[in-house]
Amino acid sequence: MLDKDAFKAHIQEGYKTKGDALIMGAAMLGEETVTEAFVRIPLKTLNRHGLIAGATGTGKTKTLQVMAENLSKQGIPVLLMDLKGDLSGLAAPSPGHPKIDERHEKIGLPFEPSRFPLEIYSLSEQDGVRLRATVSEFGPVLLSRILDLTPTQEGIVAVLFKYCDDENLPLLDLEDFKKVLQYATGEGKEEFKGQYGRISSSSTGAILRKIIELEQQGAELFFGEKSFEIDDLMRIDDQGQGYINIVRLTDIQDRPKLFSTFMLSLLAEIYGTLPEQGDADRPELIFFIDEAHLIFKEASKALLGQIESIVKLIRSKGVGLYFVTQNPTDVPDEVLAQLGLKVQHALRAFTAKDRKAIKMTADNYPISDYYNTDEVLTSLGIGEALITALDEKGRPTPLAATMLRAPMSRMDILTPKELKAVIAESGLTKKYNERIDRESAYELLNEKIARAQELAKEEEKKSQKTRTTSRRKSTRMNPVVKVLTSATFIREVFGVLKKVMR
Structure with missing residues (x-):
C-alpha cells in the first residue's frame, strides 16, 4: 500500500513555488483526494504554452x-475562443451547490463565488465587438499561406503588395485586393510589365478563385476597417482583475479556413505588437483555443509551418497558447512538443484505435511511481485530470492525478438578456462596430482607369480630327491644276486640237 504522507510530500515538493502560482486542485492517490496536496502552476512558466485534452463530457x-x-x-488578461458558446457564464457568479462545497472540502480550498470582467467579440453578424483586420496588415506571406498558394503565385502576391506600397494604394478589404489582381492583367498590364515584369493571367485567375473561396466562408466580414488594436485585449479593470475576452465563434465551426485566417492574423498581430519580455515573473496574455483541431483541419504544410513558428516565437512576448481538444493527437507533433503544461482528462477506449491512442498519450507523460498512466487515463471521473507542468526552473513536475477546483463563476451560459446587457456595457462596441469604408485601392484604381479611358478618348478625338484635316487637305486642289482638269478646259483644248487636226 502506498504511503499517503510520502505521496503528499512528493507532490508538495514537486509543485513548490516561490512566486505566484495558479492552484489547479489537489492530487489524488487512487480514488482518495489528498487534502492540501496542491497542484500549483507557476505564473512565470505559463508562457510555455499548454494542452487541455479529454473525451467529450469529461470537464475540459x-x-x-x-x-x-x-x-x-x-x-492577467485572457483571450478565449468560444466555439460552443458555453463560456459566457464567466460574467455571473456561481449560485453554489452542495457538491461544489464537498469538492472544495476534499481539496482544502475555500469556495468563493465571483464574477469576472468580460468582453464579447464577434467575427460575424453575431452581437459583440467586431474584430477586423486589413489585407495590408495581413501582409503577402501570411495571405499566401492562408490561400495555400504555389511559390509562383506567392511571388505574384508579393509583387502586388509592392505595387500598392509604391503607388500608395491602401489594401483594406478583399475587394481592394481583387481589383489589384484584375488590374495587373487588364488595364494595367503594360504598367506592371514595365516595372515588375509580366504577370500571367492564369496565375491571377487561380489566386482570385482562392479569394472567392475564402469570401464564401465569410471572410469579407473580417477584412476591413476599423482594425482591432491589440492593446484592447490587455486591459485590467478597476479591481485589478484582467479582462476575459471571449470571441464568439459558434457560427463558424463549419468554416475552418476563416477560423485559421483569424487565428493566424491575431497571433501575428500580437507577436508584432508586444515587446520582448525576457524571463518575466508573469505572462502578459494567455490565449485559450477551444476546439483546436479546427486550426489544423485541412491545413497545408506551409500553414502548419507558420503555426509552428508562431508557437515557438510568441512565448518570448509573454504570451501563452493553450490548445483545448479531445485528443492530443489532434495537435501536430511539432506543436505538441512546445507545450509545457498538459491537463489530460479521461479518454475512452471503445476500439483498438482508441486503445492505441491512449498508449501513445500515456507515453507523453513522465513515469510515475504512484500511477499506471494507461489505467488512470480511462478511470478519471468528471472534473479530474492528469497534470504535468514545468516548475520555476523549467523542469517537468511530477505526474499528478488531480481533483480540479470548481469554477467560481456560473457553469452555465448567460441568458439572452444578460448577454445583451454585457455587450451594451462595453466601451469598445462604439469604437469598432461602425464599419469604415474610406478611399482605398478599389476606388483609386477605378479612378485611375477612368482617367486613362478619358485620356484615351481625348487622344482618339485629336487623332480623328487630324485624320479629317488631312483628308480635307488632300482633296483641296491647286487652282492651276483645277483649271487644267476642268471639263470646260478639256473640251475647249481638245476641241481646238480636233480642229487643228482636221
Missing part, C-alpha cells in the same frame, strides 16, 4: 474556465 471547458478565472484574479 470547466478546466479552461477555472484557469481563466484564476488568471483574471492575478491581473
Whole structure:
C-alpha cells in the first residue's frame, strides 16, 4: 500500500513555488483526494504554452474556465475562443451547490463565488465587438499561406503588395485586393510589365478563385476597417482583475479556413505588437483555443509551418497558447512538443484505435511511481485530470492525478438578456462596430482607369480630327491644276486640237 504522507510530500515538493502560482486542485492517490496536496502552476512558466485534452463530457471547458478565472484574479488578461458558446457564464457568479462545497472540502480550498470582467467579440453578424483586420496588415506571406498558394503565385502576391506600397494604394478589404489582381492583367498590364515584369493571367485567375473561396466562408466580414488594436485585449479593470475576452465563434465551426485566417492574423498581430519580455515573473496574455483541431483541419504544410513558428516565437512576448481538444493527437507533433503544461482528462477506449491512442498519450507523460498512466487515463471521473507542468526552473513536475477546483463563476451560459446587457456595457462596441469604408485601392484604381479611358478618348478625338484635316487637305486642289482638269478646259483644248487636226 502506498504511503499517503510520502505521496503528499512528493507532490508538495514537486509543485513548490516561490512566486505566484495558479492552484489547479489537489492530487489524488487512487480514488482518495489528498487534502492540501496542491497542484500549483507557476505564473512565470505559463508562457510555455499548454494542452487541455479529454473525451467529450469529461470537464475540459470547466478546466479552461477555472484557469481563466484564476488568471483574471492575478491581473492577467485572457483571450478565449468560444466555439460552443458555453463560456459566457464567466460574467455571473456561481449560485453554489452542495457538491461544489464537498469538492472544495476534499481539496482544502475555500469556495468563493465571483464574477469576472468580460468582453464579447464577434467575427460575424453575431452581437459583440467586431474584430477586423486589413489585407495590408495581413501582409503577402501570411495571405499566401492562408490561400495555400504555389511559390509562383506567392511571388505574384508579393509583387502586388509592392505595387500598392509604391503607388500608395491602401489594401483594406478583399475587394481592394481583387481589383489589384484584375488590374495587373487588364488595364494595367503594360504598367506592371514595365516595372515588375509580366504577370500571367492564369496565375491571377487561380489566386482570385482562392479569394472567392475564402469570401464564401465569410471572410469579407473580417477584412476591413476599423482594425482591432491589440492593446484592447490587455486591459485590467478597476479591481485589478484582467479582462476575459471571449470571441464568439459558434457560427463558424463549419468554416475552418476563416477560423485559421483569424487565428493566424491575431497571433501575428500580437507577436508584432508586444515587446520582448525576457524571463518575466508573469505572462502578459494567455490565449485559450477551444476546439483546436479546427486550426489544423485541412491545413497545408506551409500553414502548419507558420503555426509552428508562431508557437515557438510568441512565448518570448509573454504570451501563452493553450490548445483545448479531445485528443492530443489532434495537435501536430511539432506543436505538441512546445507545450509545457498538459491537463489530460479521461479518454475512452471503445476500439483498438482508441486503445492505441491512449498508449501513445500515456507515453507523453513522465513515469510515475504512484500511477499506471494507461489505467488512470480511462478511470478519471468528471472534473479530474492528469497534470504535468514545468516548475520555476523549467523542469517537468511530477505526474499528478488531480481533483480540479470548481469554477467560481456560473457553469452555465448567460441568458439572452444578460448577454445583451454585457455587450451594451462595453466601451469598445462604439469604437469598432461602425464599419469604415474610406478611399482605398478599389476606388483609386477605378479612378485611375477612368482617367486613362478619358485620356484615351481625348487622344482618339485629336487623332480623328487630324485624320479629317488631312483628308480635307488632300482633296483641296491647286487652282492651276483645277483649271487644267476642268471639263470646260478639256473640251475647249481638245476641241481646238480636233480642229487643228482636221
